[in-house]
Amino acid sequence: MDKHRRDESPSGLSDIVEQDGLLGTGITSRHIEAFGRKVTSTAGHLMGPADASNGHYHHAMADIQRELRRPNTQRKVFSLTQTTPTDLVRSKLSTTEIQSRAISSLPDDLLANIPDDSSSYSLFQGFQASQDDVEFRRAHRRRSSKGKKLLKDKDGADDEPPAPANLKKERDLLSRRMELMGVRKNMCSSEIHDIDNKIANLHNMRKIVLDRLAGLEMEEAELEHELTEVENKLEDIEEETPDVPPAATPKSSDANDDSIVSEDSAMDASFMSESIYQKLPSPKSVKQRSIRKRSMPVLHEHFAPGSEIKEMQAHSDIVTALDFDYPFGTMISAALDDTVRVWDLNVGRCMGFLEGHNASVRCLQLENNIVATGSMDASVKIWDLSRARSTTTRDNRLTRRDDDDESVQADDASVASHSTTLEDCFAYSLDAHVDEITALHFKGDTLVSGSADKTLRQWDLVKGRCVQTLDVLWAAAQASTLGSESTWRPSGRTPDASADFVGAIQCFDAALACGTADGMVRLWDLRSGQVHRSLVGHTGPVTCLQFDDMHLVTGSQDRSIRIWDLRMGSIYDAYAYDHPITSMMFDTKRIVTAAGENVVKVYDKGDGRHWDCGAGVGADETGPSPALVERVRLKDGFLVEGRRDGIVAAWTC
Structure with a gap:
């Protein structure tokens, strides 16, 4: 019941x-x-x-x-x-309510990170202060309009002093507004503190994600390395199998056929004509091809421009030449200490030496694991880095089997013993010049070298022999006779005897650009061996140049950088520095220059802004100053610079 x-x-x-x-x-x-x-x-x-x-x-x-x-x-x-507590929950709460409370509950670590409110006023007080201030302004405007109306009605009468009650009311209103101003100022200040806290939290989150990205790129590099090893093993197995024909034979024949076709088609067009311009790869297409070929690191793109990535004591003397294939990839450096070193930019470690020259290397180029080095011994040597990578990894694997301390020592010893010479990398030597090699450039199967013997030589890298010799003095005299070039200048001044006669060259297809000690930039047609056009403007030896499908950028000892329009043959832009230019390179966004200072001079093409990058930025004048920058290389916003003291550093640019 x-x-x-x-x-x-x-x-x-x-x-x-x-x-x-x-x-x-x-x-x-x-x-x-x-x-x-x-x-x-x-x-x-x-x-x-x-x-x-x-x-x-x-x-x-x-x-x-x-x-x-x-x-x-x-x-x-x-x-x-x-x-x-269990009895309390079971007796009073249903299963649905328990689940909803469990979902809506917050852990203590999240509650602990809630920033303290720096405002001494509530949100309602801030809203009330804003509303009262609006009402005060309206009342003030009404009183002002009434006062003006009374003055007009008096029509010239003597002004009477305001009543004390009105003044007190005005004083109270102003005091109240002062209080409201304090409330609003405090609210603004607290809002700024909240924004600062959010920015700090975002910076912490960005750093965490950057560390995660760095780890992913390290793993990606290891996977790519293992993939390269497997591909090399497959190629070795295919070469050892007699039934399988060599894969290089059809490729070489196709390459020869392509070269014949391109040569025939090039002969029908004039030098540096639209046909050659259409063949010139734009920086965008080059980047797409390299992305398809290998994974490209993107970590450096998220750092502020001018941030240092890595610094290495690469040599013991002045860095004379350097080049790298892609950001955080492989770098080749040469110096007056008569060494040529191969570097892994990802870890900043020397992988080995390229030994074979009898003197210092003055110029070099790295392209698709192929290295060309030009030395003061008048020889050009070709190296294939893909032959040595697997050997290095096998030695490192053997050392990791030992104990921890012993493995580290053995690893260093194996690298040192292996890095004394990379004999397997040497392909062949190009010996025809009679004086030191001062500039070289290769594209595809064609290599062009410039020497102090005042000649340019064109080499066939497939056959390994010289196919053409260009005498710069004779070509200049011929062009002067034909009237297509001004007389061999020094144009009123004698060039520096210590400057390189051939300071810089770059070739593509049948087009060759060459800068010499007389300050001239000559554009050659390799099909005819003649100078097609000469660019006059520099008053000192040309030390560096680079061209794309539209512009040619040159640097000289006359302390200037000039940008030429290849279609018009005239100067598009120019700017000067305080010291002679020793090295220069550009990409789609920037031009970087080594101009006799301890910083790299950077020029943004987009906004026309000049800024400095390097160890000399903000250096203390009382302390030791960084050495002067001698060589620079830039690719995809990744800058590498070599200095007089042998230090090589990488920066974001």
């Missing part, structure tokens, strides 16, 4: 709580509500005025003390404290 009566009641749950007590402890909701009202009233009196809280405080404390002294209340409280 009792249970049936409870179910029929419209407030059955209240009756259950009322009769059985909370959780079987005997405490009902009415007891809790009464106790809560007493605590609330006590707190209210304690927070009220001091003069009115004395009597209420004593009465309230007496009521609470009397309530707590009752044995029934004490038993109920003690039984409630003995109830376990």
Whole structure:
């Protein structure tokens, strides 16, 4: 009967709580509500005025003390404290409510990272301050308009002083507005602090993601290295199998056929004509081809321009030449210490030496694992780096089998022993010049070298022999006789005898650009061996040049960089520096220059801005100054510079 009566009641749950007590402890909701009202009233009196809280405080404390002294209340409280949390949850919360609370709950570590509110005012107070300020401005405008109207109505009468009541009201309004200004200033200040906290958190998140990206690129480099090893093993197996024809035979024949076709088609067009311009790869197409060939690192693109990536003590003397294939890839460096070193830019470690020259290397180029080096011993040597990579990895694997300390020492020893010579990398030597090689450039199967013997030689890299010799003095005399070039200048001044006669060259297809010590930039046609055009403008020896499908950029000892329009044959732009130019290179966005300073001079093509990059930026004048930069190379925003003290450093640009 009792249970049936409870179910029929419209407030059955209240009756259950009322009769059985909370959780079987005997405490009902009415007891809790009464106790809560007493605590609330006590707190209210304690927070009220001091003069009115004395009597209420004593009465309230007496009521609470009397309530707590009752044995029934004490038993109920003690039984409630003995109830376990599991019983509390099971008796009062349903499964759905437990799940919703679990989903909406926040861990303590998230709650601990909530920034403290630096504002001493609430959001409502800030809103009220803004609204009151708007109302104040409206009232002020109304009073001003009324005052102007009264002045017009008086029509020249004597001004009467304002009433004290109006002045007091004006003072109160201004004081109130000052208070509101303080509130609004505090709100703005707290908002700035919040923005600073958000920016700091975003910087931390960016650093975490950058570290993650660096780890991914390291793993990517290892996977690419393993893939290269597997491909090399497959090629070795295919070469050892007699039934399978060599894969290089059809490729070489196709290459020869292509060269014949291109030569025939090139003979029908004039030098540097539209047909050759169309063949010139734009920087965008070159980048796409390199991406398809190998994975390109992107970590350096997310650093601020001018950030140092790595610095290495590469040589013990002046760096004379350097080149690298792609960011964080392989670098070749040469110096006056008569060494040519191969570097892994990803870890900043020397992988080995290219030994074979009898003197220092003055110029070099790296392209698709093929290295061409020109030396003061009048020879050009060709190297194939793909032959040595697997040998290095096998030695490193053997050292990792030892103990930890011993493996590190053995690894260093293996690298040192292997890096003394890379004999397997040497392909062949090109020996025809009679004086030191000062400039070289190869594209495909054609290599052109310039020497102090005042000649240019064109080489066939497939056959390994010289196919054409160009005498610069004779060609200049012929062009002068035909009137297509001014007389062999020094144009009123004698060139520096210490300067390289052939300072820089670059070739593509049948087009060759050559800068010489007389300050001339000559454009050659390799099909006829004649100078097609001469660019006059520099007053000192040309030391570096580079062209694309539209412009030719040249650097000279006359302390200037000139940008030429190849289509018009005229100067497109020029800018000067304080010292002679020793090295220069450009990409789609920037031109980097080594101009006799301890920084690299950078020129942004887009906005025309000049800025410095390198160790000399912000260097302390009291301390030791970094050495002068001699050589620079730039690819895809990745800058490598070599200095007079043998240090090579990589930067974002």
